[in-house]
Amino acid sequence: MRRVQLGFAIFAMFSTIAIGNPTVQDPTKPLATHNTVPGAAELAKAVYEASMAAEKYVVDCEQAVAKKGGVAIQAKMLAKWKATVNQGIREAERLQIMGEPAAVDILLRNHDLTVRLNYLYVAHNTTPAGQVVGRKALMQFQRQAAAKQKECEKVSAMAALQPEVAEAAADKLSMELDTLVHFVGLQERGPYLPPYYAARAAADAVMTKKRIATARQKFQEAIQANLPDPVALTSWANAAASQLKSTGKATVEGQGDVAGPQVLEELIRRWGVGHGGLQRVQGLRWALRWHSTGSNGYEDSGSVNGDDPTYSEAIAWTDTVLAAMAGLIGADAESIQPAKVAVHHQQYLKQTASMARMGDARKVQTKGNEALAVLLAKNSVYETNVKTYDAATKDLITFQTRWLKDAVSNIPQDFPNADGVVRDRSRAIGGMAGLYAEDPNAPMQATLFHPAHKTMMAIAPKLVGPKVGTSDVLRISPTSKTSAVKFMGRTYATVLAVTIPEPDLQSIKLNLLVDESHPPLSISTAKAIDSVLLGHYSAIGGTIVSAQIEAMITRFVTMSDGMAIVVPRGTVTGSSTDHSMLNQMAVRIDIDPSWVQHDLGIYRIPGK
Amino acid sequence: MNPFSFFCVGRIALSQSGLANTVILNTLLLFCSLLPCGFTACSKEKMDEMVSSVKQQAQTVAEQAKAIAASPALAEIVPATGRSEVQMPTPLSTNAAYFRLYSFEDGRPGVVQFTSYDPEKGPNAYPALLVRANTVATSVSAVAGQTLMGRVFLQAASGSPVLMTPEGALVDVDIAPLNPEIKTINASIGSVTLYDAKGQASTASGIIVEGVQP
Numbered sequence: 100m101r102r103v104q105l106g107f108a109i110f111a112m113f114s115t116i117a118i119g120n121p122t123v124q125d126p127t128k129p130l131a132t133h134n135t136v137p138g139a140a141e142l143a144k145a146v147y148e149a150s151m152a153a154e155k156y157v158v159d160c161e162q163a164v165a166k167k168g169g170v171a172i173q174a175k176m177l178a179k180w181k182a183t184v185n186q187g188i189r190e191a192e193r194l195q196i197m198g199e200p201a202a203v204d205i206l207l208r209n210h211d212l213t214v215r216l217n218y219l220y221v222a223h224n225t226t227p228a229g230q231v232v233g234r235k236a237l238m239q240f241q242r243q244a245a246a247k248q249k250e251c252e253k254v255s256a257m258a259a260l261q262p263e264v265a266e267a268a269a270d271k272l273s274m275e276l277d278t279l280v281h282f283v284g285l286q287e288r289g290p291y292l293p294p295y296y297a298a299r300a301a302a303d304a305v306m307t308k309k310r311i312a313t314a315r316q317k318f319q320e321a322i323q324a325n326l327p328d329p330v331a332l333t334s335w336a337n338a339a340a341s342q343l344k345s346t347g348k349a350t351v352e353g354q355g356d357v358a359g360p361q362v363l364e365e366l367i368r369r370w371g372v373g374h375g376g377l378q379r380v381q382g383l384r385w386a387l388r389w390h391s392t393g394s395n396g397y398e399d400s401g402s403v404n405g406d407d408p409t410y411s412e413a414i415a416w417t418d419t420v421l422a423a424m425a426g427l428i429g430a431d432a433e434s435i436q437p438a439k440v441a442v443h444h445q446q447y448l449k450q451t452a453s454m455a456r457m458g459d460a461r462k463v464q465t466k467g468n469e470a471l472a473v474l475l476a477k478n479s480v481y482e483t484n485v486k487t488y489d490a491a492t493k494d495l496i497t498f499q500t501r502w503l504k505d506a507v508s509n510i511p512q513d514f515p516n517a518d519g520v521v522r523d524r525s526r527a528i529g530g531m532a533g534l535y536a537e538d539p540n541a542p543m544q545a546t547l548f549h550p551a552h553k554t555m556m557a558i559a560p561k562l563v564g565p566k567v568g569t570s571d572v573l574r575i576s577p578t579s580k581t582s583a584v585k586f587m588g589r590t591y592a593t594v595l596a597v598t599i600p601e602p603d604l605q606s607i608k609l610n611l612l613v614d615e616s617h618p619p620l621s622i623s624t625a626k627a628i629d630s631v632l633l634g635h636y637s638a639i640g641g642t643i644v645s646a647q648i649e650a651m652i653t654r655f656v657t658m659s660d661g662m663a664i665v666v667p668r669g670t671v672t673g674s675s676t677d678h679s680m681l682n683q684m685a686v687r688i689d690i691d692p693s694w695v696q697h698d699l700g701i702y703r704i705p706g707k
Numbered sequence: 708m709n710p711f712s713f714f715c716v717g718r719i720a721l722s723q724s725g726l727a728n729t730v731i732l733n734t735l736l737l738f739c740s741l742l743p744c745g746f747t748a749c750s751k752e753k754m755d756e757m758v759s760s761v762k763q764q765a766q767t768v769a770e771q772a773k774a775i776a777a778s779p780a781l782a783e784i785v786p787a788t789g790r791s792e793v794q795m796p797t798p799l800s801t802n803a804a805y806f807r808l809y810s811f812e813d814g815r816p817g818v819v820q821f822t823s824y825d826p827e828k829g830p831n832a833y834p835a836l837l838v839r840a841n842t843v844a845t846s847v848s849a850v851a852g853q854t855l856m857g858r859v860f861l862q863a864a865s866g867s868p869v870l871m872t873p874e875g876a877l878v879d880v881d882i883a884p885l886n887p888e889i890k891t892i893n894a895s896i897g898s899v900t901l902y903d904a905k906g907q908a909s910t911a912s913g914i915i916v917e918g919v920q921p
Contacts, residue, residue, distance in 0.1 A: 487811060
């Protein structure tokens, strides 16, 4: 997967069109590709470039026609772009088989261009010059009929053994046909078409099957490469645990023999890689599903209706990790020297606190506390300290948590839920392009109904500016300048990380009886300190400053392990299982924060 | 047997059944009745007689104290379970309060907590009041008589908004000097502004907590 992304980045550098996704700043950027099937990115780029050029021609031509009428149209150019657009449609259909959502966008673009070109043909064909062109085109059909018949038959014959060559030849024939056929009336052109259609059908029949087989194979390979293996993880953790039990150290690849907390760190790393993998698998399965939905006319490749398999795999993966965590800490406790209990306990607390932040906090905290109790029992003086600390801080946290609950229930008035705001502002209302159906009762799924760039141009002015609130903000990494907000429906967000001023930090530390040499001694306080220091917030409110639309499939298939924090560990983003995800979109918003809510309070950013 | 031990029995009985002014008066009378014998030599018979008489009196006093404590007005004043009082437009009070000093072996600053609820059970009895202040003291006697800087948390009823002093805005918590006559550690706070999550301020003109030690 990494190599694919690197390849894509290099490719994007040399591209003449800006690959990315449509943004508020540049709505014309085409949809990104995930390139799971090699060649898809290049194909998408070429087709996007062609359809953008075709659109430019159409716009210019429409303006000229508006001024001068049909005489402004040059037949040769019209035919050239018509052929380009139709070739674009064929290539987009190939991209669709490759599971690329960009295909949907290209199809929508080219269908739009088809309609507009048809108007231009009508304008042209009704002029005297146009009628001359029509007569000449018909004569050409008649003249070359026998030769073309032979050529078409040759393509049909090649299809079985040399399908790629046949397809290229069929494409050439189709484009030749397109340059002539639209100047000729429907009835007059009729007799000349069957050989072309036969060649087209023969080449497509073989190539479509071949493309489907290749795509499925590539998708299955990618799924296998990304799907975490709970059995392997358990046996790795068991081996490490038995080493810890006997020697207090375990071998970690690339690190040599390390102590318990370093082994847990490795487990946390593996947890993250597996979680990232599961998100990519979810995207890959969505892409594969397109092959199994009836509407596209291809045979069923195994329906995924009903339970979402990735969902149960995600639960199993996190459960396995938590069991391994308990096993490692328990094993360390067996061999540990009493003098080392405090150091290990404090490291484990920091780690379990960060685990609780990323996933099912309750489960992590319960499992973590159970395991840590065994470790604590090895040093009764320290254990007393920890119990005293817990008693001395837990009421404070209870009151703060209740206060925050009140605070959060008051927020929605000023900072309504971001997903709701994005939905309301990106509806397709009154014929305007949009991502959500006008009917508020329609399924809450952002869908590409119109070309992505037109959709973005229509919704961008509405998306920027409103105040929104959202929950669960995690810093992407301790050094990262941005935090990410988990998926809510089809919306997710990034936020510039906020630094809480030193005096506030000091009073929080004072409350939690923490200073440089005295770290927190419970998971919940360690989590609270992390929340403040690292910028993991339970909620934020702010203004939408930018937005981008992305395809769900591409977003998930190309999800980096770091970015996968937008989905809580132990889960995957769900989807309706009854239709293709190829046209399903996500909206990423960038929020300029006005306030952030950490575990112990709300920090209002001055001037916001 | 030292007759002063009877005094002690009386004190314990009293403090357990609730101290009221009348009870204190009775105790003093009992104390005075014992004095002559305490400072003079008594015969064994005389002593036994006095013991049984005092025992009876003590029982009567204990019963009296129980009866008095049961009357609500007096129970609110000084129940032996401690008490708390928040002077607000709608005053809040509890007939129980607790004091805890948490100190650490690792040199970490400690904390004192006065609560209106049983700290073992957490703030789940209402009104729930927590007065919390950091301290470097490691013994109750070192905390007593000091003014600490702390925070106040208050929730009048289950589901009602939590009021608190803001993070970083510490208030003076005056801890009374130790009084060997009473079992509670007492703290008082002057006028204090508490805020709910909407930012709405409420003023308490005073807070008193008489917390029982474990």
